[in-house]
Amino acid sequence: MKFLAFVLITIPLLTNAQDKGIHFINRLDWDQSLAKARSTNKLLFIDCYAIWCRPCRFMNDSIFxxxxxxxxxxxxFINIKVKMDSAIDGYQDGEDKQANVDMIKKKYQISAYPTFLFVEPSGELVYRIVGTYESPESFIKKASKALDQDEQYFFLLEQYNSGRRNPVFISRLIVAAENSGDKVMANKLKKEYTPE
Structure with missing residues (x-):
């Protein structure tokens, strides 16, 4: 009887423990991940990290x-962790997974770690965060911008390319470019639109 009572008390505790933390899905290939995002009507959140990267470990240990x-x-979001330095991790055939990693690195121009991508179910990048954050609150504040089209760097860039140029918009675009790690565009805009 004591054993049965122990089991009945322990099972809910184990279930609650499993619900805690970020639910990263790592066992799906790229097409399956996009399909899951479509079926749930959510963006993908992709943590692009490297094992040797100290800021990546900080984000994992202190923020995530x-x-x-x-x-x-x-x-x-549908949350995915992608180990960029070596894809062979036992989840699926190493060669197939490395092809996914190479595609993500090239398509989304990953050049620094950590990089956090926010991707539409169509595969279109809508927001990017590069670097670490000092607090969970600052990361949530930054990541929440991925849900607001008026804050999404790539949406703002599309408007810029269509001719939008008012000063308030340009200021927002500069901040969004810096936050997304597009220093080339941020510097170009600063040079063109900042009075001397």
Missing amino acids: SNQEVADFLNKN
């Missing part, structure tokens, strides 16, 4: 371990 961050990401 926070329950508030986990709750925010789990509610709003």
